[in-house]
Amino acid sequence: MRAFTYERATSPAQAAAAVARQPGAKFLAGGTNLLDLMKLEIETPRHLVDVQDLKLDTIEPTDTGGLRIGALVTNTALAADPRVRRDYGVLTRAIVAGASGQLRNKATTAGNLLQRTRCPYFYDTNQPCNKRKPGSGCAALGGYSRQLAVIGTSEQCIATYPGDMAIALRVLDATVETVAADGRTRRIAIADFHRLPGDTPQRDTALEPGELITAVTLPKPLGGRHVYRKVRDRASYAFALVSVAAVIQRDGTGRVAFGGVAPKPWRVEAAEATLPEGARGVSARVFADARPTEDNRFKIPLAERTLAAVIAQAKA
Amino acid sequence: MKFDTPAGTNPIDRLQVVGQPTDRIDGPLKTTGTAPYAYERHDVAPNQAYGYIVGAGIAKGRISSMDTREAERAPGVLAIVTTLEHAKPLPLGKMNVAHLFGGAEVAHYHQAIALVVAETFEQARAAAALIRTTYARSDGRFDLGKAALSARYEPIDDEAPNPQDVERVGDFAAAFAKAPVTIDQAYTTPGESHAMMEPFATIAAWEGEKLTVWTANQMIAWSKASLAKILSIKPENLRIDSPFIGGGFGGKLFVRADAVLAALGAKKAGRPVKVAMQRPLMMNNSTHRPATIQHVRLGATRDGRLTAIHHSSTSSNLSGGGPEVAVQQTKLIYAAANREYWLKLAVTDLPEGNAMRAPGEAPGLMVLEMAMDELAEKLAMDPVELRIVNDTLVDPAKPERRFSQRHLVECLRTGADRFGWSRRQAKPAQVRDGHWLIGMGMAVGFRNNLLQKSAARIKLGRDGKLTVETDMTDIGTGTYTILAQTAAEMLGVPIGDVVVKLGDSDFPASAGSGGQWGANNSTAGLYAACVKLREAAAQKLGFNARDATFADGQVKAGNRSLPLAQAGPLTAEDGIEYGTLDKEYQQSTFAGHFVEVGVDIYTGETRIRRMLAVCDAGRIINPKSARSQVIGAMTMGAGAALMEELAVDKRFGFFVNHDLASYEVPVHADIPHQEVIFLDYPDDKSSPMKAKGVGELGICGVGAAIANAVYNATGVRVRDYPITLDKHLEELPAIA
Ligand SMILES: Cc1cc2nc3c(=O)[nH]c(=O)nc-3n(C[C@H](O)[C@H](O)[C@H](O)COP(=O)(O)OP(=O)(O)OC[C@H]3O[C@@H](n4cnc5c(N)ncnc54)[C@H](O)[C@@H]3O)c2cc1C
Numbered sequence A: 001m002r003a004f005t006y007e008r009a010t011s012p013a014q015a016a017a018a019v020a021r022q023p024g025a026k027f028l029a030g031g032t033n034l035l036d037l038m039k040l041e042i043e044t045p046r047h048l049v050d051v052q053d054l055k056l057d058t059i060e061p062t063d064t065g066g067l068r069i070g071a072l073v074t075n076t077a078l079a080a081d082p083r084v085r086r087d088y089g090v091l092t093r094a095i096v097a098g099a100s101g102q103l104r105n106k107a108t109t110a111g112n113l114l115q116r117t118r119c120p121y122f123y124d125t126n127q128p129c130n131k132r133k134p135g136s137g138c139a140a141l142g143g144y145s146r147q148l149a150v151i152g153t154s155e156q157c158i159a160t161y162p163g164d165m166a167i168a169l170r171v172l173d174a175t176v177e178t179v180a181a182d183g184r185t186r187r188i189a190i191a192d193f194h195r196l197p198g199d200t201p202q203r204d205t206a207l208e209p210g211e212l213i214t215a216v217t218l219p220k221p222l223g224g225r226h227v228y229r230k231v232r233d234r235a236s237y238a239f240a241l242v243s244v245a246a247v248i249q250r251d252g253t254g255r256v257a258f259g260g261v262a263p264k265p266w267r268v269e270a271a272e273a274t275l276p277e278g279a280r281g282v283s284a285r286v287f288a289d290a291r292p293t294e295d296n297r298f299k300i301p302l303a304e305r306t307l308a309a310v311i312a313q314a315k316a
Numbered sequence B: 001m002k003f004d005t006p007a008g009t010n011p012i013d014r015l016q017v018v019g020q021p022t023d024r025i026d027g028p029l030k031t032t033g034t035a036p037y038a039y040e041r042h043d044v045a046p047n048q049a050y051g052y053i054v055g056a057g058i059a060k061g062r063i064s065s066m067d068t069r070e071a072e073r074a075p076g077v078l079a080i081v082t083t084l085e086h087a088k089p090l091p092l093g094k095m096n097v098a099h100l101f102g103g104a105e106v107a108h109y110h111q112a113i114a115l116v117v118a119e120t121f122e123q124a125r126a127a128a129a130l131i132r133t134t135y136a137r138s139d140g141r142f143d144l145g146k147a148a149l150s151a152r153y154e155p156i157d158d159e160a161p162n163p164q165d166v167e168r169v170g171d172f173a174a175a176f177a178k179a180p181v182t183i184d185q186a187y188t189t190p191g192e193s194h195a196m197m198e199p200f201a202t203i204a205a206w207e208g209e210k211l212t213v214w215t216a217n218q219m220i221a222w223s224k225a226s227l228a229k230i231l232s233i234k235p236e237n238l239r240i241d242s243p244f245i246g247g248g249f250g251g252k253l254f255v256r257a258d259a260v261l262a263a264l265g266a267k268k269a270g271r272p273v274k275v276a277m278q279r280p281l282m283m284n285n286s287t288h289r290p291a292t293i294q295h296v297r298l299g300a301t302r303d304g305r306l307t308a309i310h311h312s313s314t315s316s317n318l319s320g321g322g323p324e325v326a327v328q329q330t331k332l333i334y335a336a337a338n339r340e341y342w343l344k345l346a347v348t349d350l351p352e353g354n355a356m357r358a359p360g361e362a363p364g365l366m367v368l369e370m371a372m373d374e375l376a377e378k379l380a381m382d383p384v385e386l387r388i389v390n391d392t393l394v395d396p397a398k399p400e401r402r403f404s405q406r407h408l409v410e411c412l413r414t415g416a417d418r419f420g421w422s423r424r425q426a427k428p429a430q431v432r433d434g435h436w437l438i439g440m441g442m443a444v445g446f447r448n449n450l451l452q453k454s455a456a457r458i459k460l461g462r463d464g465k466l467t468v469e470t471d472m473t474d475i476g477t478g479t480y481t482i483l484a485q486t487a488a489e490m491l492g493v494p495i496g497d498v499v500v501k502l503g504d505s506d507f508p509a510s511a512g513s514g515g516q517w518g519a520n521n522s523t524a525g526l527y528a529a530c531v532k533l534r535e536a537a538a539q540k541l542g543f544n545a546r547d548a549t550f551a552d553g554q555v556k557a558g559n560r561s562l563p564l565a566q567a568g569p570l571t572a573e574d575g576i577e578y579g580t581l582d583k584e585y586q587q588s589t590f591a592g593h594f595v596e597v598g599v600d601i602y603t604g605e606t607r608i609r610r611m612l613a614v615c616d617a618g619r620i621i622n623p624k625s626a627r628s629q630v631i632g633a634m635t636m637g638a639g640a641a642l643m644e645e646l647a648v649d650k651r652f653g654f655f656v657n658h659d660l661a662s663y664e665v666p667v668h669a670d671i672p673h674q675e676v677i678f679l680d681y682p683d684d685k686s687s688p689m690k691a692k693g694v695g696e697l698g699i700c701g702v703g704a705a706i707a708n709a710v711y712n713a714t715g716v717r718v719r720d721y722p723i724t725l726d727k728h729l730e731e732l733p734a735i736a
């Protein structure tokens, strides 16, 4: 870990300004991802701006019948909120499928969205990795890639976005609210929040340097059955090989997003039209452009079969 | 004490304390976080500095240069030890294959190349990242499949008649050709990591020529000799202390880089230094269970009698390393007149392969017992019956040599009965429970009982309390408790009156913890010391030792009775040494493993539903700690069957998943229900304790029982472990 300086911000705009001012500064929320990465010198911020005092830890109703979730609401609090459990069950289920109780107590909504990939080569600083060290190459291509992405990848990077919560947010069409150093706010649709790697895999999201997430908003409830199904080699405490978040209505119509398969929560709205007919058509369309490796080819049939399980569960 | 004839009746047979499910006497220390593990012994030496290990960033080649200037200037840095300070590697310790430190050669990934010593851990870590190392890479052999093509024969054991060849009994080829029912299959098992909770950890302090290391090590006497050799110091100048060990599973049998580097760092810094190997280095820096490619051929009559058995295995290791002895159990487990086995070593440049819990049997039985399941299906025979029909009470190669005890058939019958085996559908893929495909599987567990000499000292205080001292270790197994039980039984005092001190190289040398030999041998060694103490105490109190009984804190003979305490203070020391009972008799332990799994029909995920092991492992000294050993081993076997695999990068030559996030071991949610039954037949050929090992038996066979249950659930046979969902997914029933 490199030595760094530390401050505690008192207002969102001040936090954003503090990070924008210093090259290499970062926000610190729960620290459950950032500190691990700093210990391994995968992240080497020179300055940390701790956002824990910003009072962004409440969940409030919005004017349009949805919810505004403060950026610092913990994963535990969000999953347990009675409104979330009642109206956005897929979100609760996705959150509790992730990490462990201790980690969820500490992890925040914004931090969770921004957790970095779990590509094993990203974690080993002896290995080339374009995401960690732009231009050094991608060790995972041609290496051990069983966990990695099958779609949305580039020649530069085949890593997945590893999280669970964001898959549910994608199916719910959440919006990320931010404030920049100059005080400007903006709203970023979750669909546009995580980036595909292209030639710049080092950039995971649409955030600009110093841009602070203040909240995540959910539109008004969708009704329907909310299902989150996470598939993994062991029963708990593992990242998804494939996950499916779905909201399915009585008539079989609905929405579906996939996790563990792409650099971002993967949802193809146009494919959802055939959801009432079952998993096959949806999955074929969603993964039409997939470019799996030998190691992770199985994720495509797995995603289809998992979606079938989700549909069956929603009907039951 | 020489143990060369079967044990007669002795005070242990009273079973007042021995044989009882006593709670661990060290339990409160562990549950309160006060057990002094190596890294946390802040009190043993003042002014401890912190060491941080740097591992090689390549798998094979030479270090061209190391620039430590920036690191030396970093805050808090006290000393930097680099491998280039040594012209050549330091000498190897016992059983080490790859050198632990020294010289410019890199033999495997993450081999230690430097230690940074600083005032704080964080300073040492930060400075370590500032060392600039350049390498000249060379090509390495990283693919077992390829290396296997030029593999060489290796002896299976010391008694191999012709070590560099196939070992044969009868005429396998002819019998196999004639057999009406045969199995002929190849299987693979991957490399596995010990993944124990406590990393390698050591505090080292020098006083002049004298070195003390507080460390985590399973085998104190071996390691004392090894570390002295590695450091080129006199053994009498070295003390090792390892009273608590947070798991080892064979990973801590030998000296590792933490101890060497702590000693070198402490010397250079002129201060005590503590080192814990960083988790991401553990998998590649240290040892692992080697991957294997195995082949089994079985020939049987139509009624299921085996006539021909072939088992062969090729595993990888560094040059100079040994093979995984995966065919060992096949020499003894089933009757059959015609047999052949061989082992080959494929030389690779991957990290060192070495002992991990039940080396040989664990991967060997995963394969042999899957092949037996395949044979049972081909014969349309119940898998339990197939094992029973082929049971043997003698060493198949030397029929005059009997097993000292063998109740495998009872294990299987009891297990089948208790598990509800009769409800199993022989035809696979028949049972559904919602979206789960349900299957049952079984396998035989087998592991030898090894006799090793072991010594102990016992002191009787004026207060009547006993203190046991031996360099035996407790790696989480319950050794403290069973030694206390042994002393309490022998001297007739409550267990609370016994203090047990372990793991100090100044104490009498014990068998150590390995090969599931710790419990029987260390208690037998203490038994010998207790016999001496009884004699001394009886004599001091004016009794004839032969007539005296020791009970309730009293020594009695006739109508005379005196408090034991009156004999204190007394010290007795002795050990157990063995004659040839293990040559005259084959001594082994046996189990029947039964498992039920569910396989998700959609996703192919396997989840264990229940597990049962019925064990025949001599007298069970403490059913509670023995059960813990068996269920822990079953859990490890579940990992081996379903998820554990050191993933090899065949280009760069290292295990990619080198942390506990990416190397998955079972978590609680994977292990819902486990049951263990001990048959508890004392074995008078094993020792005066009549006990045998049990710590590894639980992992032996359980992986195959799980695999066979998966097959029974799905009808898809996966012969490459671990059985992850991708290997059977596309053959599962189609989904609407
Ligand atoms: C062992 C382990 C297992 C895990 N398993 C799972 C799992 O199964 N599923 C899963 O989804 N996750 C899993 N996680 C990841 C976990 O969910 C994340 O670590 C956590 O959500 C991050 O939240 P945090 O508040 O601690 O973020 P931090 O570590 O504090 O920050 C993460 C990143 O977000 C930035 N950041 C934080 N707050 C803001 C803000 N308001 N605005 C802009 N940037 C900000 C930080 O600068 C940093 O770059 C696991 C983590 C661990 C350690």
Ligand code: SF4
Pocket: A117, A119, A120, A121, A122, A128, A129, A130, A131, A132, A137, A138, A139, A140, A141, A148, A156, A157, A158, A159, A201
């Ligand atoms: S896949 Fe992406 S994260 Fe992984 S090594 Fe390649 S560039 Fe790095």
